[in-house]
Amino acid sequence: MLIELKNIIKDYDNGGVITQVLRGINLSVDEGEFVAIMGPSGSGKSTLMHTIGFLDRPTSGSYYFDGEDTNNFTDDDLAHIRNKRIGFVFQSFNLLPRTTVLDNVMLPLSYSNSKKNHEARAKLALEAVGLGDRLDFMSNQISGGQKQRVAIARALVCDPKVIFADEPTGNLDSKSGRAVMNILDKLNKEGKTIILVTHDINVALHAKRIVTISDGEIISDKQISSTDRVHSKSEID
Amino acid sequence: MSNLLRSIKITIKDLLSRKGRSFLTILGIIIGVAGVIIIVSLGSGAQTLVLGQITKLGTNLVGILPGKSNEKGPPAAVFGVQVKTLLEGDVNAIKDKSKVPNVVDVALFVRGSVTVISGHESIDTSFTATDGSYPRVQNVEMEKGVFFTDEEGITGANVIVLGYDIATSLFPNGNELGQIVKIKTLGVASTSVPFRVIGVQKKLGTVAFQNQDDQVFIPFSIGQHQLLGINYVQFVRVKIDNSDNVKIAMEDIRRVLREQHHITNIDNDDFSVRDLADAIKILTSITDALRVFLGLMAGISLFVGGIGIMNIMLVTVSERTREIGLRKAIGATRKQIRDQFLLEAVILTVTGGIIGVIVGIFISYIIALGARFAGYDWSFIISPTAIILAVGLSIITGIIFGLYPAMKASKLDPIIALRYE
Numbered sequence: 001m002l003i004e005l006k007n008i009i010k011d012y013d014n015g016g017v018i019t020q021v022l023r024g025i026n027l028s029v030d031e032g033e034f035v036a037i038m039g040p041s042g043s044g045k046s047t048l049m050h051t052i053g054f055l056d057r058p059t060s061g062s063y064y065f066d067g068e069d070t071n072n073f074t075d076d077d078l079a080h081i082r083n084k085r086i087g088f089v090f091q092s093f094n095l096l097p098r099t100t101v102l103d104n105v106m107l108p109l110s111y112s113n114s115k116k117n118h119e120a121r122a123k124l125a126l127e128a129v130g131l132g133d134r135l136d137f138m139s140n141q142i143s144g145g146q147k148q149r150v151a152i153a154r155a156l157v158c159d160p161k162v163i164f165a166d167e168p169t170g171n172l173d174s175k176s177g178r179a180v181m182n183i184l185d186k187l188n189k190e191g192k193t194i195i196l197v198t199h200d201i202n203v204a205l206h207a208k209r210i211v212t213i214s215d216g217e218i219i220s221d222k223q224i225s226s227t228d229r230v231h232s233k234s235e236i237d
Numbered sequence: 238m239s240n241l242l243r244s245i246k247i248t249i250k251d252l253l254s255r256k257g258r259s260f261l262t263i264l265g266i267i268i269g270v271a272g273v274i275i276i277v278s279l280g281s282g283a284q285t286l287v288l289g290q291i292t293k294l295g296t297n298l299v300g301i302l303p304g305k306s307n308e309k310g311p312p313a314a315v316f317g318v319q320v321k322t323l324l325e326g327d328v329n330a331i332k333d334k335s336k337v338p339n340v341v342d343v344a345l346f347v348r349g350s351v352t353v354i355s356g357h358e359s360i361d362t363s364f365t366a367t368d369g370s371y372p373r374v375q376n377v378e379m380e381k382g383v384f385f386t387d388e389e390g391i392t393g394a395n396v397i398v399l400g401y402d403i404a405t406s407l408f409p410n411g412n413e414l415g416q417i418v419k420i421k422t423l424g425v426a427s428t429s430v431p432f433r434v435i436g437v438q439k440k441l442g443t444v445a446f447q448n449q450d451d452q453v454f455i456p457f458s459i460g461q462h463q464l465l466g467i468n469y470v471q472f473v474r475v476k477i478d479n480s481d482n483v484k485i486a487m488e489d490i491r492r493v494l495r496e497q498h499h500i501t502n503i504d505n506d507d508f509s510v511r512d513l514a515d516a517i518k519i520l521t522s523i524t525d526a527l528r529v530f531l532g533l534m535a536g537i538s539l540f541v542g543g544i545g546i547m548n549i550m551l552v553t554v555s556e557r558t559r560e561i562g563l564r565k566a567i568g569a570t571r572k573q574i575r576d577q578f579l580l581e582a583v584i585l586t587v588t589g590g591i592i593g594v595i596v597g598i599f600i601s602y603i604i605a606l607g608a609r610f611a612g613y614d615w616s617f618i619i620s621p622t623a624i625i626l627a628v629g630l631s632i633i634t635g636i637i638f639g640l641y642p643a644m645k646a647s648k649l650d651p652i653i654a655l656r657y658e
Contacts, residue, residue, distance in 0.1 A: 055566060055651045076570045083568020090655065094563040098254045103247070108567040115240065154567065
């Protein structure tokens with residue numbers, strides 16, 4: 001089991017008014033899975049992803065990552081997990097401006113303990129997303145779809161076990177969006193665990209399992225067979 | 238190590254991509270550091286200049302001024318207070334070898350303001366009335382002609398020696414020797430006294446901020462009685478046979494003067510005996526104090542420059558909130574974020590420090606050139622201590638004022654930072 005959440009609760013304190021965003025989430029994800037988390041805005045899906053992605057700590061409940069209880073991890077421990085064992089892809093790419101594609105992809109390596117082959121590893125990651133010929137472009141000189149592929153390369157460069165993608169196609173046209181999703185599909189086939197947050201069923205159908213969340217609770221958790229996928233896709237198309 | 242070099246390289250690249258702002262950020266530091274360098278350089282230059290001029294006079298000279306003064310402060314006469322206790326009789330007593338065995342020569346002085354007239358030309362200047370021993374005591378050399386003799390000095394012959402600048406402005410043709418000039422004291426409608434020019438003193442330049450070439454020399458008794466109408470001596474300079482004997486001679490002189498003035502308690506001394514070592518000590522302490530004071534002012538401007546750095550760094554941190562959030566999301570620890578911004582502040586201040594040093598040296602050099610052009614024998618001094626101090630201070634400023642913004646950046650919550658617009 002790669003990820004195991006047990007009764008995760010997250011409260012936000014808004015000036016004395018306590019809002020419960022996650023109300024007892026139980027969720028397990030195996031290595032190699034491709035999970036889509038769906039839900040309307042305000043349902044808590046982003047908070048859930050931030051919690052699984054170690055950007056936020058739950059108010060209570062336990063979180064086992066790769067067999068380890070993460071409750072007692074220090075901030076530095078969490079930073080190391082974010083660096084080495086997970087990768088993030090955001091809706092708005094979050095590339096560094098005035099910086100080359102290659103330097104953007106090398107950035108996570110500069111926070112890792114490894115000192116060697118930064119450039120070679122970054123090139124390899126960029127080739128994996130089909131941007132081996134854009135190394136020296138400035139991050140603001142490429143298209144949105146390419147930006148998101150750079151962001152995926154950046155998430156891949158430290159060879160993490162799991163990739164979190166938060167609305168990765170939200171800022172893209174449908175064609176670039178499809179290209180990005182194809183890359184995620186390919187990565188999943190190669191063994192990466194992928195956890196995707198989206199409100200778009202077309203995007204979610206790339207996953208093999210859809211977890212739906214509403215009002216801070218999981219209301220459904222379904223495996224998707226390949227026939228389902230074809231069926232639903234044609235239904236929507 | 239290679240990681241640090243890489244970070245430095247990336248930071249410099251990043252700073253260069255926003256040159257205008259980076260420059261404005263470090264402007265305060267540049268001014269502060271340049272200020273420190275210039276002030277220290279000017280201080281040393283001025284000190285060397287004054288000390289050099291004093292030692293040029295000779296280290297075996299002793300000055301006697303009327304009026305009491307304490308060891309460290311300047312005597313009252315320096316401030317223009319007229320004290321009438323020093324008389325010619327006292328000077329003759331000092332000349333007595335049996336009383337002060339180490340004395341070689343004694344020159345006595347009174348000074349005042351006059352107008353020197355030659356034909357239709359006239360010039361306002363100051364006169365020094367002294368005796369024939371003056372050139373021997375002060376090692377004065379003549380450009381032309383001779384200085385008046387001991388006898389002319391005592392009898393009060395109407396002869397005059399011109400300072401270099403006076404000679405060149407009254408007699409641009411250089412035919413001054415043997416000419417008659419008239420001397421008129423200022424203020425009172427006195428009659429003018431004619432003098433025959435017998436010599437021109439060699440150009441001396443400026444000593445202790447007084448132009449030594451803008452004066453005339455006349456025999457002591459004429460200056461004292463006829464021009465000033467006084468019967469006391471304003472200043473006496475004694476030449477001692479050897480600089481090792483200066484302290485002994487000074488004691489002898491004090492004893493002689495106490496005898497002359499019937500003083501039994503040394504607290505009642507009505508005269509001051511000084512050697513050049515004392516003068517050097519006083520001047521050094523004054524210039525040192527000035528240097529410390531001005532250095533402090535420059536330090537304050539460095540501090541203000543540091544506040545400027547902090548301001549811009551705070552703006553930078555808030556502008557780059559999303560970037561900080563991203564860096565945290567991909568694994569940067571708090572310490573790494575803090576170090577990144579600290580490194581940026583230090584690189585900025587060190588750059589400012591280096592530019593400041595260059596600007597400071599350049600301006601100091603220009604000032605030195607200007608001072609030389611104005612006739613001062615100015616040496617261009619850059620102290621390595623000042624450079625190390627200024628750059629060191631700027632690094633410390635960078636760390637101190639960069640720390641708060643860097644800590645602020647490191648404490649940002651990644652989720653809030655990523656959502657920041």
